[in-house]
Amino acid sequence: MPRLEKSDLQKIVGARIQKLREERGFTQVDLAGKIEGVFDTTNVSRLESGRTNPTLYNLHRIAEALEISLSELLDISEE
């Protein structure tokens, strides 16, 4: 399969975050609230829709809030 472009990677990871969030019955506001420290709900929406290129630390904080490891959050081998 071809190289994953930046925007495609963002979309895949964003869709994965959304799927994991919905599986837990969280709204975007819920998720932002569970994330350690400051995290704007606007950012949840942007990340889930793949509009931005998230940082390591934010991915880590999202994984924490979803109670999953960073490695599992970024396991996109099924995509």
Next chain:
Amino acid sequence: MPRLEKSDLQKIVGARIQKLREERGFTQVDLAGKIEGVFDTTNVSRLESGRTNPTLYNLHRIAEALEISLSELLDISEE
């Protein structure tokens, strides 16, 4: 174990990149050259030393260059 702070996470991931790079016998210049597109060697040094908070796409490109999955690159369960 306590929450991982931002700078600690950066250091752990940076050390992991360095370890994987050295296992492959690459210099920082080699690694930067193997990364798809533009990637400055200065950035390799900064990321390995944990001074910056890398983005998803750059972590993906580094994983590609190291011929490892993104998920494996970020598997820090041993740290």
Next chain:
DNA sequence: TTGTTTAATGCCATATATGGCAACATTGAA
């Protein structure tokens, strides 16, 4: 209908990741 919840989006300001280059120190080979 009206009101609420949820999510997306536009805008702006700020913080910071990165590119790029120069300077420097260290190491080891010639």
Next chain:
DNA sequence: TTCAATGTTGCCATATATGGCATTAAACAA
């Protein structure tokens, strides 16, 4: 010694992630 290779750091400019807020729209309930 001199030279090259390697890595770090400081600096600056640019790109972009994020915070924060307002607006909009859809879905649904009262």
